[in-house]
Amino acid sequence: MNNITAKRSTPMDIDSDKDLQFATLHWLQELTDQGVLTTDANLCIRGWNRWLELHSGYCTADVLGHSLLEVYPELERRRLDRSYQQALNGQIVMLSQRLHRYLLPMPPTIPHANFTRMLQSAQIAPLVSDGNIIGTVTVIEDVTEREAREHELQRQITILEGLHEVSRAILSLDLPQYLQQLVETTANILRVPLVAVVLKQHNQLRIAASTHTGYTIDPSRIRLDSNIAAQAISKGQSSIYIGNLQSQNQITALDPTSSSAMATPLIVENTVIGALVIESQQQHALNTDDQRQVVLLASQAAIGIYNAQLYQNAQDAIQVRDSFLSIASHELKTPLTSLLGSAHVLERRSRREGSMNERDLRTLQVILRQANRLNDMVTSLLDSSRLQKGQLNIERIPFDLRELILRMVHEAESLFDRHHVVLDLPDQPLMIEGDELRLEQVLQNLVQNAAKYSPHKDTIYVKVHTEADKVIIEVIDEGIGIPREAQPMLFSQFFRAENAKTQHINGFGVGLYVVKEIVKQHNGSISVQSEENQGSTFRVQLPLMYELTAGKRSS
């Protein structure tokens, strides 16, 4: 190439405006990192810069003054001569490498193999002087590296999106759905047809999910110790990858027609719960990069599967508990009713006939009191189980809530040993539409709780007032209060605050759950305000049938 450099530095003859232009271009084109090719209007090459010398193998001296089509007969075959004609008509032509792959044909003698892989993008433009088109300029850019970078970027994006999808799907907690999403995303990222999740349960392997792309997993193969999933699970370390299954016979794929296969154990807290299996009919379908991605995916997936399994187990346990409670409370209710009835009869008879001495009567009263308590507990359990099944029915009959509150407070006070209720009630009737018995249960529960959880105080306040078309009932105590962190859970089934347990106050954690559900079914709401060791205020809000204004009803 030495002679080329010498040739190139020879000044051009400048005998016209046109030549001045070409000469100017000549110097400009040496400054750029792109290929610059200029021709005159007859497509004779007038400029050929160093970039072109380096990449094409032609030195300037070889091509200058020659017709472009003579140097590159290929251009005609690629129909690029038309683009030059367009440029000579004043148009600018863009040529992108994705459509044309290799624009500048390389001479076959070129020794450096990489050159032929160069991807180019080009622009062909007319060279205009004084309004006349005097030639063309072609600017060629090497975009091989850019293309490779973009390809890599695209791959990374696909993987990141896949990982994102897999981690987001964890939130669904629906195991079959999660697994299906996992296998499909993995297949999509790696562009392999068969992905399966094999899980270990009671020391047996089963295929929990697989892609449905025409591949057939042979179910009998999962029982073989030699299958790739079993191997990965028993080894429990990183992954097994067989690029060519035909070359060995110790390990079998899930699909007999697979040529390459990979299995990555799914590990949670040092326990292998299964394996992620990838198979392809193509040999060496995965490269080391893909393998790294699979390991990453598998570690994400293992957590997801573990969480979904835990959730599933918890759901199963809740179902077992609920059905147990439902059956138990029904079964308890029958003997309890007859026990209570008989104890009442016995008490009445002995009072009437004086057939029992004072000591026995006291014993009987203990029996009655405890049986009543048991009855209350069983009733609330039954209610909660009915609520779970959506079987708690609410009647809707108009009644005066004021009357109900008065009666309920009176009855409750008669049952208290020590506590008394301070009642603040409006004068006018408070008509609401609802189930009187159920609402009585609500108020009883709140007032009894107030007494139960204020063992060292003796006053309970019940304040009732109206706001527009709502009645607000507040039950206030000065008891042990509810810790702040427990308040959001307070109305959940079987929840009990820590301080109630430590102070040995009995309860199931069912009452407030039932209360909340009954209030909700009356289109009302319940909330609590509480400070530990200061007391609690439960606030029930129910819709009134009429809005109360200055003691009068207005519809």
Added chain:
Amino acid sequence: MILNDYQQDALSELINIAFSRTAASLSDLTGQRVQLNAPNVKVRPLNELTGILDDAVSQEDVATVHQVFSGPLSGDAFLLLSYSDAVKLTNLLTDIPQQSNRLDASSGEVLTEVGNILLNASLSIFGNILKMHITFAVPRLHLDAIHALLESIMFDSEEVRYAMIVFTSFHLRDSSISGYLVVILGITSLEALIQSIEELR
């Protein structure tokens, strides 16, 4: 500016020929049948253009190939595609195995080339029939909202208060890609165009 019936007809016919060449080029490129709706030619104040385009191109991001042409006839030509259709079109034209849902620099180039072919095809017909010499600037791809682009045209030109807006949509049969071709001519160019049309009579 009001066109008489002859002018209106001749202009519409000319544009029809120009745009059908575009459809033919697109069909060549993609190997699919291209359905072209009859071009709509309007002479309107430029500031109405955004409104007209809004009806056609929703708020979605638009891929626009913009080419400025000059000579006796000068103005702006646009190929408008919704972003997703632009992606579909580039995926259709390139046979790279990994189809993407984004336009990277390389697919941007493909799109620019396609736009360049289509716009050249339609604009060169004006030059050929009217025997005018039109030169083109390098096409540019814009991937943002069309509004900003149109505003820059409005601010750029002092004389353009009215413009001829040629507007058509095309539809690739098998891949549900549709797009719009828009040509904006300033009033001086429009007069030159009408004069050339009159000379054909």
